[in-house]
Amino acid sequence: MGLSGALRRTTRRLADHAPWSARAWRNTAFTAAAIPMALPAAAAFAYTAAAPGRAAPALLAVLLLGPLFTLLQRSRFRELLEREIPAVVHEHRPLSPRGLLERLRSESTWRQYVYHLLVSPLAGVGGALIVLAWASGAACASVYAWAWMLPVEERGMGWTRDYDVITVCGGLLLLATPWLAAALARVDAFVAAALLGPNRARELERRVEDLAESRAGVLDAADLERRRIERDLHDGAQQRLVALAMNLGIARATLTDLPPEAKAVIDEAHREAKEAIEELGNLVRGLHPAVLEDRGLDAALSGIAARAPLPVELTVDLAHRPGPTVEAVAYFVVSEALANVAKHARAARCRVEVRRDADLLRVTVTDDGVGGADPAGGTGLVGLRKRVGSVDGSMLINSPLGGPTVVTVELPCGL
Numbered sequence: 001m002g003l004s005g006a007l008r009r010t011t012r013r014l015a016d017h018a019p020w021s022a023r024a025w026r027n028t029a030f031t032a033a034a035i036p037m038a039l040p041a042a043a044a045f046a047y048t049a050a051a052p053g054r055a056a057p058a059l060l061a062v063l064l065l066g067p068l069f070t071l072l073q074r075s076r077f078r079e080l081l082e083r084e085i086p087a088v089v090h091e092h093r094p095l096s097p098r099g100l101l102e103r104l105r106s107e108s109t110w111r112q113y114v115y116h117l118l119v120s121p122l123a124g125v126g127g128a129l130i131v132l133a134w135a136s137g138a139a140c141a142s143v144y145a146w147a148w149m150l151p152v153e154e155r156g157m158g159w160t161r162d163y164d165v166i167t168v169c170g171g172l173l174l175l176a177t178p179w180l181a182a183a184l185a186r187v188d189a190f191v192a193a194a195l196l197g198p199n200r201a202r203e204l205e206r207r208v209e210d211l212a213e214s215r216a217g218v219l220d221a222a223d224l225e226r227r228r229i230e231r232d233l234h235d236g237a238q239q240r241l242v243a244l245a246m247n248l249g250i251a252r253a254t255l256t257d258l259p260p261e262a263k264a265v266i267d268e269a270h271r272e273a274k275e276a277i278e279e280l281g282n283l284v285r286g287l288h289p290a291v292l293e294d295r296g297l298d299a300a301l302s303g304i305a306a307r308a309p310l311p312v313e314l315t316v317d318l319a320h321r322p323g324p325t326v327e328a329v330a331y332f333v334v335s336e337a338l339a340n341v342a343k344h345a346r347a348a349r350c351r352v353e354v355r356r357d358a359d360l361l362r363v364t365v366t367d368d369g370v371g372g373a374d375p376a377g378g379t380g381l382v383g384l385r386k387r388v389g390s391v392d393g394s395m396l397i398n399s400p401l402g403g404p405t406v407v408t409v410e411l412p413c414g415l
Contacts (some may be wrong), residue, residue, distance in 0.1 A: 017178040024178035027185045028134065030080040031127040034188070037073060038124025040065065041117050066109070069116045070196055083189050085197045108198060115195040119188075126184045133177040140170025244273050297327050297354060304335050305352065309342050313351040322361050322413040329391055330354065330363055333409050336384050337365040345369025345405060356413065363409040373399035373407075 016023045077083045139146075143166045251266055292300035298316040305312035321327070334352055341350050347369030354363050373381065381397065388395045388409055399405035 017182060019174045019178055021178070024181065026080065027178065027181040028130055030076065031123070031130045031181050031184050031188070033076050033080055034120065034123040034127040035131075036124075037069070037076065038121045038127075040069065041121050042124070044117075045121070066113055066116060069120075070112050073115070073120070073192065073196060077189065077192060081185060081189060083193075085193055087197075111195045115192060119191050119195065123184070123188050126188075130177060130181050130184065133173055133180065137170045137173035137177060140166045141174055143167055143170065292327060292331055293324070296321050297330055300327075300331055301334055301352065301354065304331075304338060308338050308350070310347060311349050312338065313349070315351075315353045315355075317353075317355045318361075319356060322356065322411070326361055326391060326411050326413055329387055329393065329411055330361060330409075332387055333363050333384060334365065336387075337407050340373070340381070341365070341367045341369060341405075344373070345371075345403075347403075359413045361411040361413050363411070365407045366404055368404050370401075371399045371403035371405050372401045373397055373405050 015021060018024065074085050074087070077085050143163050249270055255262075255266075297318060301314055301316060305314045322330070334354075338350065338352075341347050345367045347367035350365065350367045352363075352365050354361070356362070385395050388411065391411055393409060393411040395410075396408045397405070398408075
């Protein structure tokens with residue numbers, strides 16, 4: 001199966017480079033089209049060599065016509081080689097003063113001039129050699145036809161032996177020329193992509209910056225949506241449940257002559273209403289507590305520490321408040337970490353430290369529990385790591401068996 005596939009690929013490759021194949025003539029047309037493209041640069045060099053003192057007008061003409069040459073070269077690659085070379089994107093219009101200054105300062109502009117002044121003349125020479133190779137091969141391979149046109153007395157003795165060698169050389173040249181044209185086209189396409197197109201490293205850097213801005217916008221939108229949900233729950237559903245609980249409480253206090261079964265139903269409904277209010281309050285605080293937005297991370301974390309089922313020592317040292325997205329992630333980290341400690345660590349105490357060093361917010365949660373925390377064990381650490389990673393943060397877990405467990409999270413404050 002492998003040998004058969006390799007044989008098919010070899011046969012297809014030979015057929016594509018046969019002198020009569022469409023690809024061979026396409027590559028020939030592409031390389032031949034480089035000849036007229038090289039004439040302006042060649043004329044400028046010839047003019048400069050003939051009159052070195054007047055080189056400035058020739059160079060100025062090449063500089064002014066550079067964008068047109070780039071456009072023509074891209075058209076040549078697109079139409080004859082089906083290779084698209086993307087254009088370099090500039091912020092300002094080309095005819096404006098800022099646009100001209102931007103293009104003169106751009107390294108992509110000077111890469112294009114390197115192609116037009118150096119690579120294009122070499123490509124033109126290569127195209128001329130390819131055309132000459134086709135013509136020479138065809139002339140040599142058909143030497144017998146030329147010989148038959150001569151009178152017999154002018155052919156000389158042993159002329160067939162010499163013409164045999166010429167015919168064979170012409171045939172070999174016709175077979176080799178498509179390969180040479182294909183190699184020249186590949187080299188030209190590779191160099192043109194590097195010089196005429198945008199800088200790949202800069203383009204990737206720009207795309208990374210655009211993606212970072214887009215992700216920051218998505219995170220901000222998600223944070224605003226969480227705040228909206230929290231506000232709607234707090235002002236809507238939670239208030240309705242509070243009113244329901246109050247009405248049930250009033251009914252239980254005033255309707256004293258009801259049957260025991262009805263009183264039991266009211267008592268049960270009143271208890272469930274209060275539990276629903278408590279659960280909804282926890283849900284609202286988990287989404288985005290109002291105190292986090294109003295008073296910052298210190299006050300919000302103090303509320304978490306006060307509600308924790310074990311003693312929590314909290315230290316918050318923030319010279320400046322981080323962005324709201326980073327604050328929300330830090331709040332989620334501490335809330336989820338304390339929940340994990342309460343459920344799995346069997347700890348007696350816990351310490352939470354939040355400090356800001358320059359543009360880095362460091363959150364450390366330490367407990368004296370049994371240790372052995374494993375992100376793969378389904379203890380909520382996987383979701384915690386994903387939430388931290390959403391803002392390019394990092395999380396380190398040190399939890400040997402027997403404890404203590406130290407979870408260190410670092411969040412960039414630039415978001």
